[in-house]
Amino acid sequence: MEIFPHKTSIDFVGISWIAYLLTGLMFVASTISLATQGMHMGIDFAGGTLIQLRFQAPPALQDIRTTMVGLGLGDVVIQEFGTREEIILRVQKQTGDDGKPGELAAKIIKALEPLVGKDPIELRRVEFVGPQVGAELEQKGFLAMLYSIGAILIYVAWRFELRFAYGAVIALAHDAYCSMGLLSILQKEFTLTIVAAVLTIVGYSINDTIVIYDRIREEMRRNKKSSLAEVINIAINRTLSRTVITSGTVVMVLLALLLFGGEVIHDFALVLLFGIIVGTYSSIFVASPIVLFFEKKRSDHTKTAPKEEVAS
Amino acid sequence: MKPLPLWKPVTVFVVALFSLLYAAPSMMGGVPSWWPSWLPQLVIARGLDLQGGLYLLLHVEVDKAVEQAAENMVDDVRGVMRNAKLRYRGVEHSGKEEVSVKLSQPDEMTQARKVLATEIPHAVITEDPDHTTLKLTINPKDQKEMRNFAVEQSIQTIRSRIDQFGVAEPTIQKQGEDRILVQLPGLKDSSRAKALIGRTARLEFKVVDEKGDLAAALEGRVPAGDIVLYGEQTDKKTKKANRQPYLLKKRTVLSGELLTDARVNFDSQYNEPYVSITFNSQGARKFSQLTAEHVNERMAIVLDNTVYSAPVIRERIDGGRAQISGSFTAEEAHDLAIILRAGALPAPVTIMEERTVGPTLGRDSIEHGITAALVGSLLVLAFMGIYYRAVGWLANLAVALNIVILLAILAWIQATLTLPGIAGMVLLVGMSVDANVLVNERIREELRTGKPPLLAIDLGYDTAFITILDSHITTLITALILFQFGTGPVKGFAVSLAIGLVASMFTAIFVTRVVLAMVLKNRRIKSLSI
Numbered sequence: 001m002e003i004f005p006h007k008t009s010i011d012f013v014g015i016s017w018i019a020y021l022l023t024g025l026m027f028v029a030s031t032i033s034l035a036t037q038g039m040h041m042g043i044d045f046a047g048g049t050l051i052q053l054r055f056q057a058p059p060a061l062q063d064i065r066t067t068m069v070g071l072g073l074g075d076v077v078i079q080e081f082g083t084r085e086e087i088i089l090r091v092q093k094q095t096g097d098d099g100k101p102g103e104l105a106a107k108i109i110k111a112l113e114p115l116v117g118k119d120p121i122e123l124r125r126v127e128f129v130g131p132q133v134g135a136e137l138e139q140k141g142f143l144a145m146l147y148s149i150g151a152i153l154i155y156v157a158w159r160f161e162l163r164f165a166y167g168a169v170i171a172l173a174h175d176a177y178c179s180m181g182l183l184s185i186l187q188k189e190f191t192l193t194i195v196a197a198v199l200t201i202v203g204y205s206i207n208d209t210i211v212i213y214d215r216i217r218e219e220m221r222r223n224k225k226s227s228l229a230e231v232i233n234i235a236i237n238r239t240l241s242r243t244v245i246t247s248g249t250v251v252m253v254l255l256a257l258l259l260f261g262g263e264v265i266h267d268f269a270l271v272l273l274f275g276i277i278v279g280t281y282s283s284i285f286v287a288s289p290i291v292l293f294f295e296k297k298r299s300d301h302t303k304t305a306p307k308e309e310v311a312s
Numbered sequence: 313m314k315p316l317p318l319w320k321p322v323t324v325f326v327v328a329l330f331s332l333l334y335a336a337p338s339m340m341g342g343v344p345s346w347w348p349s350w351l352p353q354l355v356i357a358r359g360l361d362l363q364g365g366l367y368l369l370l371h372v373e374v375d376k377a378v379e380q381a382a383e384n385m386v387d388d389v390r391g392v393m394r395n396a397k398l399r400y401r402g403v404e405h406s407g408k409e410e411v412s413v414k415l416s417q418p419d420e421m422t423q424a425r426k427v428l429a430t431e432i433p434h435a436v437i438t439e440d441p442d443h444t445t446l447k448l449t450i451n452p453k454d455q456k457e458m459r460n461f462a463v464e465q466s467i468q469t470i471r472s473r474i475d476q477f478g479v480a481e482p483t484i485q486k487q488g489e490d491r492i493l494v495q496l497p498g499l500k501d502s503s504r505a506k507a508l509i510g511r512t513a514r515l516e517f518k519v520v521d522e523k524g525d526l527a528a529a530l531e532g533r534v535p536a537g538d539i540v541l542y543g544e545q546t547d548k549k550t551k552k553a554n555r556q557p558y559l560l561k562k563r564t565v566l567s568g569e570l571l572t573d574a575r576v577n578f579d580s581q582y583n584e585p586y587v588s589i590t591f592n593s594q595g596a597r598k599f600s601q602l603t604a605e606h607v608n609e610r611m612a613i614v615l616d617n618t619v620y621s622a623p624v625i626r627e628r629i630d631g632g633r634a635q636i637s638g639s640f641t642a643e644e645a646h647d648l649a650i651i652l653r654a655g656a657l658p659a660p661v662t663i664m665e666e667r668t669v670g671p672t673l674g675r676d677s678i679e680h681g682i683t684a685a686l687v688g689s690l691l692v693l694a695f696m697g698i699y700y701r702a703v704g705w706l707a708n709l710a711v712a713l714n715i716v717i718l719l720a721i722l723a724w725i726q727a728t729l730t731l732p733g734i735a736g737m738v739l740l741v742g743m744s745v746d747a748n749v750l751v752n753e754r755i756r757e758e759l760r761t762g763k764p765p766l767l768a769i770d771l772g773y774d775t776a777f778i779t780i781l782d783s784h785i786t787t788l789i790t791a792l793i794l795f796q797f798g799t800g801p802v803k804g805f806a807v808s809l810a811i812g813l814v815a816s817m818f819t820a821i822f823v824t825r826v827v828l829a830m831v832l833k834n835r836r837i838k839s840l841s842i
């Protein structure tokens with residue numbers, strides 16, 4: 001069975017203006033959203049307390065809100081989580097008013113009990129992150145991103161050439177940025193798990209880019225007379241069915257995770273799904289044209305032969 | 313086709329066998345009774361997010377331990393001065409880690425300095441410009457030791473409290489310089505555990521200053537050497553908390569360090585729980601002496617700066633027993649007894665990070681995770697089988713082996729499986745398919761150029777090898793960085809991904825090729841089911 005005819009010959013380099021348009025659009029949308037509404041920082045980074053409760057019957061959010069205002073906890077965000085029985089409360093204030101740690105959840109449950117009569121309220125989850133830890137986690141997440149990009153830059157420059165490394169890094173920075181943009185647009189909570197998702201996107205995107213680069217390198221050696229643009233077109237076309245099949249299977253798996261993985265993993269799967277699609281797109285339409293761009297920038301038109309592979 | 317050396321199929325067989333044996337207990341959700349004892353018994357532990365439990369990151373306020381040491385130095389200094397017959401106007405805890413001594417006779421300065429330096433070796437002594445005051449600070453090396461000791465001691469105390477409370481398989485680790493990580497899997501009542509862990513439990517006996525003016529002290533005019541502390545009583549009928557102030561002598565006459573035991577008892581009259589404490593011989597002697605000195609005065613029992621009770625001493629008490637009463641519930645009294653037995657924390661601890669997952673949420677997460685993993689894997693397997701036919705099923709075999717190897721290694725290194733870890737596995741299925749797709753697409757390409765099947769297979773594997781290597785290594789780089797920087801669940805994800813990537817290289821490049829070679833051995837095939 002085959003999805004693609006043996007030899008596609010789509011002029012990817014020629015239609016790259018579509019890509020510039022699309023990339024530009026995503027970039028602008030992400031930037032506007034990030035600048036105006038910013039990221040919705042979860043308690044992992046912003047600090048605060050998250051409490052997940054399960055009621056026997058759907059509670060009235062308005063009543064919960066009124067009760068919370070009565071407790072004087074400052075800003076409390078209340079929302080349903082997955083089902084109508086399940087509620088998440090986010091409290092900015094760090095501890096109970098007597099300064100004793102960890103009694104907030106018990107206090108809130110106690111205050112809510114009159115609302116539900118005899119039915120018990122189940123405490124499903126409590127997460128508390130102090131401001132210091134939040135700041136540290138933010139720094140760690142940022143560093144992780146930076147180090148990944150740095151390490152990949154070095155590896156690709158070593159295995160290929162520097163201009164390939166630029167292309168790869170710009171492509172994955174593009175993917176990470178667009179994923180953040182999506183999170184900002186949808187106002188999904190930015191948590192540690194989401195950082196893991198974004199880093200995985202970086203990992204997947206580089207995987208995809210390398211496969212195409214590898215083919216470009218191979219075709220460069222095979223077609224010494226062709227221009228780089230032609231070589232890139234050949235390489236992308238030759239790997240196209242692989243690119244689509246691989247991304248397709250990963251997307252299948254992520255859809256399963258999104259639909260059956262439960263509420264806790266939902267946003268994680270959503271970001272990954274978006275990122276994998278964008279990552280596949282960027283390998284073809286961002287990473288490869290950039291190699292061409294750096295080729296054109298070279299003032300001397302002497303073509304340097306690509307490095308020989310180390311192992312074979 | 314290249315000849316197949318014997319070690320290759322043997323390696324595949326041995327790896328597959330061992331992986332299956334190591335993965336089996338985890339795949340069956342525990343070691344079944346019929347499983348022979350000579351086979352691997354290790355099971356992958358489930359993370360707190362899957363089985364429920366409490367994760368706490370505590371900060372030990374180590375500076376407070378140093379401060380406390382400086383405060384204790386005040387008594388030492390007084391004793392040394394008295395023994396050396398040097399007169400002083402005052403000794404006070406004047407700064408965080410500093411004690412100052414004001415001498416009556418400035419000409420005794422040199423002698424005082426000499427005596428203090430020999431008797432209190434852990435202090436650095438400086439002289440004030442006014443030539444009447446000496447300042448003692450704890451020297452930096454000892455301060456550092458005190459800080460370290462405070463953390464180590466806290467870990468021990470917390471461990472002993474948790475052990476007495478009864479939690480299966482707790483983890484208590486030092487993190488960084490002054491942090492402690494506590495993980496209690498499968499815990500039900502997290503707020504009770506937190507109260508048990510986080511309480512300093514500094515038990516002190518202080519004499520009530522009966523002559524002092526409490527009203528004046530409450531307005532801010534606290535007599536020298538005194539302190540105002542509060543007691544909390546809950547009214548049985550109105551259930552209102554009542555704060556009652558006490559004017560106490562600052563000096564702690566007896567502390568909880570001299571305890572040997574603490575037990576819960578019940579008041580015979582009202583059936584109310586109280587905690588009875590027993591002192592060691594030194595404590596008992598001190599207690600008897602104290603009660604003799606302060607007959608008809610009140611003695612306050614202070615726990616973490618809260619007055620629990622302040623009974624009047626009727627007569628000298630021998631035998632070294634005392635009781636702490638308050639309006640406790642039986643549970644509170646039980647936990648207080650545990651805390652007192654385990655001893656006080658050398659410094660207060662604060663909770664920096666807490667994650668509690670209820671047992672039902674953990675169970676739901678596992679169910680969801682497994683459903684997603686099954687559905688996702690089946691979709692991919694079905695697709696590969698249809699798209700690449702026979703070779704596709706070979707790839708499926710490789711992916712399945714990949715998961716088995718991953719589970720086996722996770723069990724073997726005793727890793728913890730978290731929800732993101734399951735997600736990592738699901739993603740891995742997708743990515744390990746990729747290595748096989750790369751190979752198969754290459755073989756197809758070679759076949760299209762008219763090469764015979766066996767040659768096409770060899771060429772396909774050879775050319776795909778470099779691509780698979782490069783693409784896996786770059787992804788591995790991000791997985792390793794994720795592991796380095798991530799905490800808890802994120803680490804679990806990184807571990808699954810990294811091990812899986814290495815296993816994927818092995819199965820896609822090596823295993824499938826060996827199996828293919830074994831199947832096609834000595835056959836002259838004209839076409840390939842791909």
